[in-house]
Amino acid sequence: RLKDEIAEVTSEIENLGLTEERKSMQRNKQMAMGRKKFNMDPKKGIRFLIDSNLLKNTSDDIAQFLYKGEGLNKTAIGDYLGERDDFNIKVLHAFLDLHEFTDLNLVQALRQFLWSFRLPGEAQKIDRMMEAFAQRYCHCNPGVFQSTDTCYVLSFAVIMLNTSLHNPNVKDKPSVQRFTAMNRGINDGGDLPEELLRNLYDSIKNEPFKIPEDDGNDLTHTFFNPDREGWLLKLGGRVKTWKRRWFILTDNCLYYFEYTTDKEPRGIIPLENLSIREVEDSKKPNCFELFIPDHKDQVIKACKTEADGRVVEGNHTFYRISAPTTEEKDEWINSIKAAISKDPFYEMLATRKKKVSEKKTLTDV
DSSP: OHHHHHHHHHHHHHHHHHHHHHHHHHHHHHHHHHHHHHHHOHHHHHHHHHHTTSSOSSHHHHHHHHHHOTTOOHHHHHHHHHOOSHHHHHHHHHHHHTSOOTTOOHHHHHHHHHHSSOOOSOHHHHHHHHHHHHHHHHHHSTTSSSOHHHHHHHHHHHHHHHHHHHOTTOOSOOOHHHHHHHTTTTBTTBOOOHHHHHHHHHHHHHSOOOOOOOSSSOOOSOOOSOSEEEEEEEEOSSSOOEEEEEEEEETTEEEEESSTTOSSOSEEEEOTTOEEEEEOOSSOSSEEEEEOTTOTTSOOOOEEEOTTSOEEEOOOSEEEEEOSSHHHHHHHHHHHHHHHHOOHHHHHHHHHHHHHHHHHHHHHO
8 A cells, every 4th residue: 555655646746747847838838929929019919928927017027028038029129119108118118227328328328228129110119219218328327418308319319320321322421520510509508528429429430330130030131220111012013913022111212021031132122213102903902102203114223132042123113012001001101201302310300409409598598
């Protein structure tokens, strides 16, 4: 009987070990599923992880999860952090609290911050995130700037400087004198020390911002701060078939990829000299077209990559594109129009500079 009891206890212990192992395997499986869901739809992914008891429904716990970023798409992290929902804003501030900026200059702090996610393309999201960054930087480094507005404006100036100095499409590279002149009067009406501005300029000139490569369902291309990105259908040039492509709008160009994981685009459409219009199509809804005004038979200057890797000229006299919804069609049209005519960064910067100067005027009065 004693032998039987010992055998029974041994069997229970073994089964208990197996049960724990099974639980751990199930947990890991659910965590992997949660990460995939997050990469496809950040809010649904977070909800799944909370419902599966893998995350607590607190801003601190979610911020820790995003900050570790294991297997997470950096673009998805940026999208989630940029949402205007009150809870997402709490997560954003908790996420920034995990960054230590003490005794770092502004470029060093920006390098750390912009490595932890990818800036989304929407101006309002960028605004919220950079506002939170400026608050955190000033909290860690009191006395460096007169206000968070100064930090915010200078951060944008540094990001734009990075693009101007290291984007091959920008021919007119700003000098340190022009960068210094651009930022006069932003320190609550006063000037920042010239040595500080020169150091920031040299830091960016010597080493551009590194763009994070994603760990999960990733976008490993090196496009910094796209104006817009998403899935659209594109009508072929020679063969009139519709194909789903991942489009990225940045630097006055429209790039499209076969998969989000592709490092090289399948095609590049420079937007210079093009126009955009809504069109009706009998086969697809929510269509718009890129075309050359007054030259309807002229082939658009663009290029694409063939299946064998050869880069060839495009064949399109127009590009017809279909969006999933009416709202997305309108948003793409507005984003492309803005990209053709102006840089949204400058608008945001002008708005904030105006706010700073108004505040200074009121203080003086």
